[in-house]
Amino acid sequence: MGAGDLIERIGFQEPVSGSDGQGGTEDGWAERFVYRAGYQRLRGSEPVQAARLSGRQPTVVTVRSSSQTRGVDAAWRIVDKRSGEIFNIRSREITKDRQFVQFLAESGVAT
DSSP, X not given: OOGGGOOEEEEEEEEEEEEOSSSSEEEEEEEEEEEEEEEEEOOOBOOEETTEEOOBEEEEEEEEOOHHHHXXXXXXXXXXXXXXXXXXXXXXXXXXXXXXXXXXXEESSOO
16 A cells, blocks of 8 residues: 555544543543545454344554554544544554554444
8 A cells, every 4th residue: 555545534532531520530532633544444244242233344544654653552443534434443563664554443343
């Protein structure tokens, strides 16, 4: 994949928790940065969970390597800025030429 294939805009969101004002905590997501990305959709599946079909779409998301993208781990998530699709990150790999970072991510699954 080359730089010309990075046609999507994605946001990287980190899990955060803060005070809810009542003495408890409130969990949420905070967007840290936006990058150009390319998608490679892999073969999906529809496992049955609790007597319901749940569609999963594994995707390899490729972005340029930087200190920010190399710091992302499986606790984060990716949001497609155009469609709003949410991807849960399963793993991260830096390419051999060290120019790109590839994330194996799934959409259609619980966070």
